[in-house]
Amino acid sequence: MSNDQLLYSILLLPLLGAIINGILGKQFSEKIIGIIGTLMVAIPFILAVSLFTSFDKPINVHAFTMLEMDTFRLDAGFKLDSLSLWMTMIITGIGSLIHIFSIGYMHDDKGFYKFFTYLNLFIFSMLVLVLGDNYLMLFFGWEGVGICSFLLIGFHYADKVKGMENSLAARKAFIMNRIGDLGLLIACFLLLSKFGTLNYDQIGLATLLGEFEKDSLFMIAITLSLFLAAIGKSAQIPLFTWLPDAMAGPTPVSALIHAATMVTAGIYLTIRSNFLFEQAPFTQHIILYIGLATALVAAFIAMKQNDIKKVLAYSTVSQLGFMFVALGLGSYTVALFHVTTHAFFKALLFLGSGSVIHANHHEQDITKMGGLKKYMPITHLVFLIGTLAISGFPLLSGFFSKDEIFAAAFGHGYLVFGLMVLAAAMTTTYMFRMYFLVFHGEFRGDNHTEKHLHESGPLMTLPLIILAILSIVGGALNLPSFLAGESAHWMNHFLEDSTLGLSLIHPHHLADSTAIGIMVGTTLITLSIIFWAYSVYAKSNYPISKEQNFKGWAEWSSNKLYIDELYNFLFVKPTEFISARLLMLVEKNMLYDSVLRLTSGIQVGGNQVRRIQTGLLSNYLYFMILGVILFIGYSLYYFKFWNY
């Protein structure tokens, strides 16, 4: 097959899977649905890997022109460069594993075929997002993944107890994402007006070759709009509250969409638009500080969450904050490195939590678990690996990717660096609090659940094991120079080679001695926190009530800093109030009544005049009303109110 055909196959096979399962899935057995769904993601993964092995230069494919206007064209076209190839491999690779896991996890669910349809549709949309060669295609994928996310969060909409709650979570996610989409829309308009195209290459070349003033108003406006879109999709302050609620969806969904892939779309957008962001240092500062604030706030909230998935959700928000810090510092490849390792270990943790939840009869409260390591040895082991990886335990994948971010932050300033280390320390704290409460100590749930505790089947443990291996070795993609010498920073070079703009940005590398110093320092912090957490939480007689009744700062953490309440007070209530007021005061009292009076006036007047004169005269009343309207109009015109 030629490269073009390969690209189309990668893109369209998931869609085909969605169509087959969507139309015929009802007749199929779970096995067939699962196999079709998984193959339609696994085959694109294999194709992507084969493209990767022979990759030398970007592939451009123009599919068709959607609309040709006088000043611009809207094209459906695709582009495979190192960045999109890398994203494609993550999406389809992790996606295949999660499909396999779902066959076991969703067993006996009434909507089994629907679940796989949505998952395949999601993969398709995500591939459109990363493979498109212009911002319009990105927008297509962007909204597509938003809809799949909406459908999957509210997947159990008819649940007897939580049906409406799930639906509300889905709605919240969709609306918050839409606020971000507004940014993407405005960015598209600005780009079209300036460059007359939405194509990445054309805009990129125009920006790189053109003489643009740094921090021009236009560049700031455009990058801020793009960043607003990224904030919505990647759950940064202030639009992050939807992601924890999105955990209402089935756990594989949380792993795939709300941890490994969709939420990194904002990072992808920023890396893709690096040439624009480089022209606007002002926006880069904003990205840096928003990322930093998100990393800290989310980590703080995660400290005292008791729902296993909520901990992981806030952890995701916090880790995305880490990535945005890297982006704000101009270290685009570093951010993508962390995207990659995060995809490994966060998918692992979510699927691991899914395995735990599955065994615990859908109990998600960690204060009702404990001592699970003897019941579920495999899950325990992989979960431990995931926890160590995210905490930055030496030589695991998270260690290297976080260290790159630390190094970048160190180069920027001590305050940012210090706060990043603090956020990482908090990460270790909440992760090990959760790990020890779930797997160590005594089981705290009811007897019935305890009797049925079991290890999950091979369909669920196999993906876990693969992800665990990836979480261990993932760091090898981008080793620091003092460890790997010549072949160091392999991933950076791979990306810089063919992604537009990246080769011109040289990330600041620290001297080896400083780099080693940072590594040793952070490692010491991590190890001491693990030791401390072990001594506190792993005890078999740990008084669990301490984790249920919080005081002081812990109360703020467990109540999520009351941000939902704040938004409710600031935005939801006022909108509803305005809506009700507009309806009463403007719609009913002013507009409706006046028109009613007008029309009944005409009727009454018409009848009376008709009695005196001929019926035709009633027309004069029409003229009168017209006159009044025209008079008002004229006075407005006379004062030229539009000039104000």
Place this chain on the structure above:
Amino acid sequence: MELLIIPFALGLISFIVPKNNIRFFGLIGSLVPAVLTVFHLSGYTPGTLTEVFSIKEDIIFGLTFTMHYDGIALLMMLLTAFSFPLIFLSNYNRELSSSPLFHALAFFMQTGLFGVFIAGDGVLFYIFWEFTLIPIFLILYWFGNGNYTTLVKFFIYTMVGSLAMLLSLIWLKQYAVSFAYGDLIAAQLSEKEGFWIMAGFMLAFAIKIPVFPFHTWQPNTYSTAPMAGTMLLSALMLKMALYGMIKWMIPLAPEGLANMKWIVVVLGIIGIIYGGIIAIKQTDIKKIFAYASISHLGLIAAGIMIFSQNAISASMIQIINHSILSIGLFLVAEVLISRTGTQDITQMGGIAEKAPKFAFWFMIITFASVSIPFSAGFIGEFLLLREISQFKLSLGILAASTLVFGAIYMIRAYQLSMSGHKENLQFADLTWNEWVVFCILGVLALIFGLAPYLIGDMVKESALQLTYIVAN
């Protein structure tokens, strides 16, 4: 000429067709004009003006009998012709479908609509414009459950507007040789006169579209009208006014455009936000869709006033999309209302579980309504918002808030009625005719979403000519 005679004849025949067969006759009969318009389409070269039937010389007082269409009018004719089979089909299993009177009125209305779109003479346009009001009023009056006041309000209100249009036409005639389209365009006006002549047209159109603050007739009329009536109103009758703006109002009095632009764009954007905000708290499903319609059409009206080639093409795409959408939306409303016996969405819930086919299509229509990519609404809305932000960025951003409001009220309407679980709920899934209508609408929305050039290529030459007229 056959474009007028055939629907009219179908209307007359409807009276004598036996009651048992009338719905079948209506459905098949309505396909005849549809085929006819396809013939016209196949013979049409983009950018030309095709004469249909004309007596060129003055008959009396400058009236002529000119009929022709360009790409824009042809598109509107196709829309009209294809909407009727869909409306009849969605009505197929309802009481209304056994009424010869209803079918006759609907065909008469189709005659009027065709007349409006092919009229090449100001007075002819006006006559057909008024003519369409009679059948729709009678449909609402005889087959709806609205009270007399609501309907008379609707009737008189639109009449007042039409009158203003007539005045403008007569005024304009002073400067023209005849009422023929070409002559009216050639009339030279001062800026002030242009503004007032345009204002007369705009009043008529603003009431019908409706543009804020002339919209108050709509929610109540929609809420009490029979489904077929609402579909005729929102899929076709409102579009007639948008067509009037593009084809008549602005080319006839371009001198007033500079000033009028501001007023209509601002009112349109107020309507987008106002309709969106009010729809958020409504509980009557038909009223939610009515306010949604105000919000959507406000955007189209504002976009038309920009009057560039792109803006006109974008408006046409969005007009087609909105017609597809409104047939879908009001069919959804009817399915919900007829099966649950209430219009209040807070009384519903748990339906998706019982009626998966319906849930699927309601979901698709909901997404199409919030203009997701792959649906026709996306490109239309994208281009319209772009044109407005080219005109003034701040206005464009305000108008783009429809993205967020639309998502809030549409998803809320869907979830309150469909999600959750209700014990002992009886809800029959879609009947075959409803299902077919939804499938057709879905396919159309997808086609125009992926290939908007199908519409764009048809209208953009004609749009360019209109902008030339305005520029000179």
